[in-house]
Amino acid sequence: MPEVRPIAMGIAAHRVATPGDGVPGAVFEDLPLPQKNAVVFNFSDPTEVRIDLEGSNDPLYSGFVKDTTDFIEVAIPTPSNATIQKLAGGVHDKTGVEPDTNDEWQEPFEGVPDINFTYQCETVPRNGSKVIYTIVNSKVLAKISQAPTADNPELLLVRFYKQAAISAAGVKGYAFSRKVVAVPAV
Secondary structure: OOOOOOOOOOEEEEEEEOOOOOOOOOOOEEOOOOOOOOEEEEOOOOEEEEEOOOOOOOOOEEEEEOOOOOEEEEEEEOOOHHHHHHHHOOEEEOOOOOOOOOOEEEOOOOOOOOOEEEEEEEEOOEOOEEEEEEEEEEEEEEEEEEOOOOOOOOEEEEEEEEOOEEOOOOOEEOOEEEEEEEOOOO
16 A cells, blocks of 8 residues: 655644643634745754774764754744744733824843743645644744845734654753644535
8 A cells, every 4th residue: 555645735824832741732713824835844864973094095983963953933924922932032011091002012132031832834725634843842933034125014023943842851852753644524
C-alpha cells in the first residue's frame, strides 16, 4: 500500500497557551493569522566537531553539536495593542470612556521581557488531514519590524524559540512535535 502523505500548506490557525509541567499547554488562545507566506521554520544545522590527524584526510572522530536555538518566526500584520502586549510585553493601557478611550501600547522599559508559551501552528486541511506543529516551551521575542507604508502594513515579527521541556520533577520531554490529524469530510 502506498504511503499516504499529508499536504502541509497554508496556515489555518496559530495559537499560544501557558506551558504545562514539561508538557504542552492545554488552554490555547488563537492569535491573528500571519501575513501570507510569512511563517518561517528556522531549524539550524548542527556544527561539525572533528578530531583531525596529521597525514590523514579522514578525521579520527566526527560528531555534531547544536550551537544555535531553533525557532519559528511569524509576521502578524496590523496587530491589536493587546496582541502586541501579549507577545512583546510592556503595558497595554486601555482606559477611558467612549468616545474618549485610550488604546496605547508602551514598550517594556526594563530589558527584554521573559515570556514563555506553548506555540502551535496548524495547516489548512487538505485531502482529509492537517498538520499541527507544536513547540512545547517557547521563549517569545516580538518587535514591530515594519512601519506602515502606502503598499505595506505594519508588521509584528514574532519568534518562538524552542526550549527544553522539563517537568518540575526533572523529567525531560520532547520540545517539538509534528502531528498529522485526520479531518472528517464535511
